[in-house]
Amino acid sequence: MIDLTVLLKRESSVPLYSQLYHYIKKEILSGKLAAETRLPSIRSLSNHLHISRNTVDLAYQQLLAEGYVQSRPRSGLYINDLELESLPSSQFIRNKWLDSGVKSNSAIRYDFRYGDVDAEHFPLATWRKLSNQSLHQNEQSLFSYGDPLGEPQLRLEIAHYLHSSRGVNCSPDQIMVGAGIQYLIGVLSGLLGDVSNGIAMENPGYDGVRTIFEHKGINIHSIPLESDGLNIHKLYESKSRIVYITPSHQFPYGMVMPLSKRMQLLKWAADQNGIIIEDDYDSEFRYVGKPIPSLQSLDTHDRTVYLGTFSKCLLPSLRIAYMVLPQTLLDFHSKQDYRLYDQTVSRFHQKTLELFMKNGHWEAHIRKMRNVYRQKQFTLISLIQKMMGSQVTIIGQDAGLHILLRIHNGMDEDQLIATAEEEGVKVYPVSPFWAQRAQADKSMVQIGFGGLSNEDIIEGVNCLHCAWFG
Numbered sequence: 440m441i442d443l444t445v446l447l448k449r450e451s452s453v454p455l456y457s458q459l460y461h462y463i464k465k466e467i468l469s470g471k472l473a474a475e476t477r478l479p480s481i482r483s484l485s486n487h488l489h490i491s492r493n494t495v496d497l498a499y500q501q502l503l504a505e506g507y508v509q510s511r512p513r514s515g516l517y518i519n520d521l522e523l524e525s526l527p528s529s530q531f532i533r534n535k536w537l538d539s540g541v542k543s544n545s546a547i548r549y550d551f552r553y554g555d556v557d558a559e560h561f562p563l564a565t566w567r568k569l570s571n572q573s574l575h576q577n578e579q580s581l582f583s584y585g586d587p588l589g590e591p592q593l594r595l596e597i598a599h600y601l602h603s604s605r606g607v608n609c610s611p612d613q614i615m616v617g618a619g620i621q622y623l624i625g626v627l628s629g630l631l632g633d634v635s636n637g638i639a640m641e642n643p644g645y646d647g648v649r650t651i652f653e654h655k656g657i658n659i660h661s662i663p664l665e666s667d668g669l670n671i672h673k674l675y676e677s678k679s680r681i682v683y684i685t686p687s688h689q690f691p692y693g694m695v696m697p698l699s700k701r702m703q704l705l706k707w708a709a710d711q712n713g714i715i716i717e718d719d720y721d722s723e724f725r726y727v728g729k730p731i732p733s734l735q736s737l738d739t740h741d742r743t744v745y746l747g748t749f750s751k752c753l754l755p756s757l758r759i760a761y762m763v764l765p766q767t768l769l770d771f772h773s774k775q776d777y778r779l780y781d782q783t784v785s786r787f788h789q790k791t792l793e794l795f796m797k798n799g800h801w802e803a804h805i806r807k808m809r810n811v812y813r814q815k816q817f818t819l820i821s822l823i824q825k826m827m828g829s830q831v832t833i834i835g836q837d838a839g840l841h842i843l844l845r846i847h848n849g850m851d852e853d854q855l856i857a858t859a860e861e862e863g864v865k866v867y868p869v870s871p872f873w874a875q876r877a878q879a880d881k882s883m884v885q886i887g888f889g890g891l892s893n894e895d896i897i898e899g900v901n902c903l904h905c906a907w908f909g
């Protein structure tokens with residue numbers, strides 16, 4: 440049975456029963472109320488609309504008399520199949536709407552979207568088991584609001600993991616869990632105190648975070664990159680005391696900031712009484728060389744905010760990320776009543792993740808996924824090199840789940856994307872990552888490989904070759 444929510448005008452000269460009758464008739468004729476749909480009972484509709492039963496009864500009688508509905512004994516009134524072929528049924532409208540999303544992309548066979556992850560190796564059975572376990576073990580204790588900063592046991596697991604994998608020094612008290620890095624950056628923006636000197640960011644840099652700062656009305660200083668990452672000299676010149684940065688895998692260029700530059704950046708923060716916001720979004724996937732310790736782990740002045748996410752190694756749909764706050768911001772957090780911000784991640788998902796980490800599945804999963812992605816990246820890079828050789832330049836292949844590809848065929852970004860699409864392949868623009876799109880290097884595209892199988896990567900690269908050099 441459906442509910443009918445109709446705005447009846449009590450002051451109108453048209454009687455209420457007639458308004459209701461016309462409304463239902465219109466819904467039937469437009470196909471929004473499909474054949475075989477049962478109308479609400481007289482009692483429930485009169486309660487729902489706060490009108491008398493008599494009014495509903497009169498409207499229903501008229502619909503019956505005109506053959507729009509039929510009465511079934513002891514069951515109620517059902518909409519007749521009027522065989523209105525020219526009119527779309529609600530099912531038809533629904534299907535059409537669903538199709539339109541799919542159809543616009545139906546010609547795309549290989550989607551190199553950055554952000555998609557490998558679905559095949561997600562440990563669904565384990566996750567399901569732990570999910571059930573967390574429901575059964577905790578039953579009603581998880582039914583209420585949880586700790587605003589996140590479940591303490593999960594924060595403990597995250598603290599252990601960050602210490603062993605990235606050298607991060609923190610207690611679970613410093614960790615805030617939240618539904619994604621963007622959300623946490625939004626919260627952080629309110630904790631930073633005086634931002635009148637703006638926030639510095641790599642240019643090009645992650646547009647997802649730039650947008651949050653812009654929406655908060657914060658002035659952004661765009662700092663150019665050098666071959667080893669942010670230009671520190673320009674950072675000093677900007678006079679900003681806060682910088683957002685992706686040092687372990689610059690987004691989108693992919694360079695890894697060497698230790699010497701990390702030390703310079705930490706010195707800058709100490710000199711300026713500054714704050715470094717370190718986004719370590721995909722540090723699990725490093726394919727070349729030794730991992731370099733996080734800035735947070737090298738920081739002896741407590742000037743670094745460290746952010747990480749489960750979107751890359753686990754699933755983006757989980758919406759679980761975390762932020763490690765230095766003591767100064769943590770104190771501000773308590774003083775400013777930030778504890779009144781309720782936790783945004785479901786307690787059930789947090790509990791499941793805690794068990795996943797505690798029982799050793801997380802470490803095993805990272806090891807497995809590192810190999811899976813290493814293999815995919817190898818497939819992608821070696822084939823591009825073999826097929827396209829010196830006609831392209833591959834950028835950012837030491838880590839992560841995407842590369843940039845500069846194509847030396849004279850096409851600009853739009854043409855590269857459009858010609859790829861004609862061959863059934865989706866690749867993505869890089870220009871949105873620049874503060875001013877006009878400044879962007881337009882001979883490149885972004886290629887994410889996480890969500891495609893090795894076979895699809897091979898097919899996709901073949902199609903790209905046809906599109907650009909065919």
Ligand SMILES: Cc1ncc(COP(=O)(O)O)c(C=O)c1O
Pocket residue numbers: 554618619620621622645647685690718720747748749750755759760
């Ligand atoms: C640099 C960077 N930071 C953060 C994120 C997103 O993290 P989350 O899914 O936790 O919001 C991404 C996602 O693509 C990213 O590229």
